[in-house]
Amino acid sequence: MSAEDASAQLVIDTAFVEAHSPWMYQLAQRLLQDTALAEDAVQDAFVAAYRHSKRFEGRAAVRTWLHRITINAALAIQRKRTVRTVDIDDLQPLFDANECRIEAPWGQMPTVDEVMQRAELAALVRQSVAALPEAFRICLQLRDFEELSVKEVADALEISEENVKVRTHRARAALKRLLEPLLRGRPVTDIADTTPTDDTRPTMMRKIKGLMLANMPYMITCEQFESFIADYLEGDLPAGLRRKFDFHIRFCRECREYLAAYERTRALGRASADVDMSEVPEDLLAAVTAALQDAKET
Numbered sequence: 001m002s003a004e005d006a007s008a009q010l011v012i013d014t015a016f017v018e019a020h021s022p023w024m025y026q027l028a029q030r031l032l033q034d035t036a037l038a039e040d041a042v043q044d045a046f047v048a049a050y051r052h053s054k055r056f057e058g059r060a061a062v063r064t065w066l067h068r069i070t071i072n073a074a075l076a077i078q079r080k081r082t083v084r085t086v087d088i089d090d091l092q093p094l095f096d097a098n099e100c101r102i103e104a105p106w107g108q109m110p111t112v113d114e115v116m117q118r119a120e121l122a123a124l125v126r127q128s129v130a131a132l133p134e135a136f137r138i139c140l141q142l143r144d145f146e147e148l149s150v151k152e153v154a155d156a157l158e159i160s161e162e163n164v165k166v167r168t169h170r171a172r173a174a175l176k177r178l179l180e181p182l183l184r185g186r187p188v189t190d191i192a193d194t195t196p197t198d199d200t201r202p203t204m205m206r207k208i209k210g211l212m213l214a215n216m217p218y219m220i221t222c223e224q225f226e227s228f229i230a231d232y233l234e235g236d237l238p239a240g241l242r243r244k245f246d247f248h249i250r251f252c253r254e255c256r257e258y259l260a261a262y263e264r265t266r267a268l269g270r271a272s273a274d275v276d277m278s279e280v281p282e283d284l285l286a287a288v289t290a291a292l293q294d295a296k297e298t
C-alpha cells in the first residue's frame with residue numbers, strides 16, 4: 001500500500017489520538033492561554049477530524065491538516081470568550097510633531113538564546129504575549145508563531161488580509177514595547193508598566209531631520225516608514241517604496257534600531273511559543289476517546 005493510500009484511509013483510533021494530542025494540546029494552549037479550554041479545543045478538534053475524515057484526501061500531510069483543524073477549534077472557543085479591554089494604542093511607537101520617531105539609543109541587545117536560557121525571562125516573554133488584546137494576539141500567533149500565510153490567517157479569522165497585516169504589525173510593536181525593559185537590561189517590575197522612558201523633548205537635530213525627511217526626494221518620514229513595515233517584511237512593498245524604505249533604514253538611526261528590536265521581539269515571541277508550557281493532562285486521552293465515541297454514535 002502506498003503512502004497516499006494509507007493517508008487517504010485515515011483512521012482516528014487510540015494510537016492516532018496518542019500520537020497527535022500532545023502537540024495539538026500545546027498549540028491550543030498557546031492560542032487560548034488556558035489549560036481547561038485547551039483540553040476542550042483538542043476534544044473538539046478530534047471530533048471535527050473524525051467528522052471530516054472522509055474529506056481528507058491525503059493531499060496535505062496529516063499534521064498540517066490537523067494543525068488547521070486545531071486552530072479552528074481553538075478560534076471557535078476563543079470567539080465565545082469575553083474580550084480583554086487593554087488598549088493596544090498605548091503600546092504603539094512614539095513620533096514627534098514632525099513625524100520623527102522617538103527611540104532611545106540601543107546598546108547591546110540580548111540574543112534569543114540568552115533570553116530563553118533564563119526561565120524567568122522566557123516566562124516573561126510568554127506573559128507579555130498573553131497580555132496583548134486577543135484580536136491582535138491571535139494574528140501575531142497565527143502569522144508569526146504558527147507561520148500561517150497572511151491569506152490563511154485572514155480566512156481563519158474571517159477578516160481582510162490588510163487587516164491581518166495591520167493587526168499583526170501592531171501586536172509586534174506592542175510586544176516590543178512590553179519587552180523593552182527586558183531587552184534593555186532594565187529590571188522588569190510590572191508587565192503593564194509601559195511608561196516611555198525615552199527622551200520625548202523636541203530637539204533642534206530632530207527638527208532638522210524632520211524637515212529633511214518630509215521635503216527631500218527619496219525620503220519618507222518615520223511615520224510613513226512605520227506604516228510600510230508590515231508590507232516590507234511580507235515582500236509586498238512596491239519596488240519604488242522599497243528603495244525609499246531601504247534608504248530610510250540607512251539614514252535614520254531611530255528606525256534602524258527600532259526595526260532591529262522589532263525583529264528581535266518577533267524571534268523571542270516565536271522561541272517562547274516553542275517551549276513546552278505544561279504536561280499534557282492525563283485525562284485528556286480519556287476525554288477525547290469519550291468525545292469520539294459520542295460523535296460515532298450520533
Ligand SMILES: [Zn+2]
Nearest residue numbers: 101222252255
Ligand atoms: Zn526614521
